[in-house]
Amino acid sequence: NCRRPKNFPPGPLNLPLIGSWYDIPARGVETKIPGWRKRYGNIIGLKIGFRYLVIVCGNEDIVAGLKHPNFQSRLHTSTLTDRSFRKVLGIFFGDGDQWSEVKRFTLRFLGQVSNNRLEVVMQEEMSDWFKAVTSGQVHEINSKFLDFSIKSVINVFIGKNGESHYEEVDKIRELTYRAFKNGRITGIEIVHPQMKFFFSSEQKVAAVTYTQKFFRRVIAERRKTFNPNNIVDFIDAFLLEQQKEKAESPNSNYYSDEELQSVLLDLVQAASESSANTAGFVMMYVAMNPQVQDKLHQELDRVVGRERFPTLDDRPNLPYVDAVLSETMRINPVSGIGAGHIATKDTDFANYRLPQGTLLFFGHQDTLNDPTIFNEPKQFRPERFLKKEEIKIKMTNFGLGKRACIGEILAKNSLYLFIAYLFQKYSLSFPKGYEHPDTTPEYGFINSPKPYKLILTERPLK
Numbered sequence: 001n002c003r004r005p006k007n008f009p010p011g012p013l014n015l016p017l018i019g020s021w022y023d024i025p026a027r028g029v030e031t032k033i034p035g036w037r038k039r040y041g042n043i044i045g046l047k048i049g050f051r052y053l054v055i056v057c058g059n060e061d062i063v064a065g066l067k068h069p070n071f072q073s074r075l076h077t078s079t080l081t082d083r084s085f086r087k088v089l090g091i092f093f094g095d096g097d098q099w100s101e102v103k104r105f106t107l108r109f110l111g112q113v114s115n116n117r118l119e120v121v122m123q124e125e126m127s128d129w130f131k132a133v134t135s136g137q138v139h140e141i142n143s144k145f146l147d148f149s150i151k152s153v154i155n156v157f158i159g160k161n162g163e164s165h166y167e168e169v170d171k172i173r174e175l176t177y178r179a180f181k182n183g184r185i186t187g188i189e190i191v192h193p194q195m196k197f198f199f200s201s202e203q204k205v206a207a208v209t210y211t212q213k214f215f216r217r218v219i220a221e222r223r224k225t226f227n228p229n230n231i232v233d234f235i236d237a238f239l240l241e242q243q244k245e246k247a248e249s250p251n252s253n254y255y256s257d258e259e260l261q262s263v264l265l266d267l268v269q270a271a272s273e274s275s276a277n278t279a280g281f282v283m284m285y286v287a288m289n290p291q292v293q294d295k296l297h298q299e300l301d302r303v304v305g306r307e308r309f310p311t312l313d314d315r316p317n318l319p320y321v322d323a324v325l326s327e328t329m330r331i332n333p334v335s336g337i338g339a340g341h342i343a344t345k346d347t348d349f350a351n352y353r354l355p356q357g358t359l360l361f362f363g364h365q366d367t368l369n370d371p372t373i374f375n376e377p378k379q380f381r382p383e384r385f386l387k388k389e390e391i392k393i394k395m396t397n398f399g400l401g402k403r404a405c406i407g408e409i410l411a412k413n414s415l416y417l418f419i420a421y422l423f424q425k426y427s428l429s430f431p432k433g434y435e436h437p438d439t440t441p442e443y444g445f446i447n448s449p450k451p452y453k454l455i456l457t458e459r460p461l462k
């Protein structure tokens with residue numbers, strides 16, 4: 001049916017069978033949004049095959065859409081449930097009571113990861129990382145170089161045991177990077193799984209299968225040594241909850257092994273690439289803006305000096321470090337259109353009517369680079385985040401409401417530590433001939449910087 005439902009938002013023409021699929025890039029849909037928005041307004045109506053799709057733009061509408069009670073569900077096609085034993089499990093694509101129970105449990109666990117524990121993990125990972133850096137030499141900045149991110153995530157969730165598996169963790173990083181790079185967030189195979197045989201990438205399947213197998217083994221090993229009186233990490237906490245559930249509510253099955261594997265897969269995939277790619281963009285933009293780097297160095301020298309590691313307690317006194325992180329996430333957000341939400345009922349929204357089953361995405365990158373909101377948005381200017389009056393909108397790049405990212409605080413804390421450690425110790429510069437890296441991201445499930453070259457030069461101890 002090519003006709004739009006009554007009062008559906010305007011958008012490109014729908015053709016028989018394929019809808020407006022011909023005009024929707026499977027990767028980098030962000031690049032089309034400014035043009036569509038000019039033509040059709042804040043709410044853009046599209047169709048992939050038989051599935052209606054809406055992109056919500058404009059900060060007010062994004063906030064309203066993210067919080068709308070009818071838009072708190074996810075798509076459950078087999079392309080997605082293949083990640084979780086063909087069931088609706090895990091947090092990212094989970095739903096209903098199961099999702100809300102396990103999300104609450106995971107948030108509670110994250111709330112208990114003390115600042116002290118995170119600092120120790122980050123100090124260990126960054127110290128190892130620094131060993132791999134040769135001062136004054138050219139380094140290629142790519143997923144492998146930024147592997148401190150997945151290692152610290154693994155360390156937070158599966159404890160020190162993670163270290164004995166670093167070869168496998170490296171393989172998971174490589175497979176996840178490739179899967180996300182090839183990931184087609186608005187690909188037709190996501191909404192019409194019949195098409196996955198033509199479009200699904202081998203890397204995506206390999207990343208899921210390998211990671212699940214890894215966690216299955218780690219969980220089985222842990223079960224042998226599990227001590228309910230010594231809960232150290234996420235797996236311990238989950239196994240304890242599993243025991244309690246079996247004893248107290250034998251009819252419920254929220255804490256199954258399949259759920260644990262699915263949640264761990266979500267956490268590793270959601271956390272490691274997003275933080276690593278944000279770190280890659282931080283290094284790129286700071287090296288491109290020497291005056292920003294000078295200010296970072298001056299602030300760190302003044303507040304921390306060069307002999308001890310910066311801590312989370314230093315954070316109130318290091319506002320420029322935070323401003324650099326916020327400005328990086330504004331200018332090149334790694335999740336440019338967020339994750340798809342589903343309308344669970346026919347819903348009136350922003351003067352339109354969205355049919356049940358409509359898939360919604362949100363124009364985060366568009367808003368964060370809108371010249372009517374941010375003065376000179378293409379300029380990397382962390383100072384704007386030091387002046388509250390310059391930030392006129394609610395930041396939404398971690399989502400909002402029930403479906404919001406569970407890792408926002410963890411991500412911001414660990415990226416703050418990353419920036420503080422890195423610039424306390426090093427100066428960054430481009431090798432001759434590589435001074436102007438391409439800042440356009442490589443689009444995928446999570447956007448990443450295109451690989452580029454940098455020299456890291458150790459700063460002398462003062």
Ligand code: HEM
Pocket residue numbers: 066091092093103266267270271272274275278334335338339340397398399400402403404405406407408410411
């Ligand atoms: C720079 C880092 C990160 C960014 C920009 C980011 C961004 C996002 C966004 C935009 C969403 C979708 C929200 C929505 O549906 O509207 C999301 C969801 C999610 N994120 Fe993150 N994230 C980051 C780091 C992390 C970390 C470190 C973790 C794990 C500890 C994590 C775990 C998740 C999970 C599990 C969800 C699904 C939540 C749900 O569906 O209920 N993320 N994230």
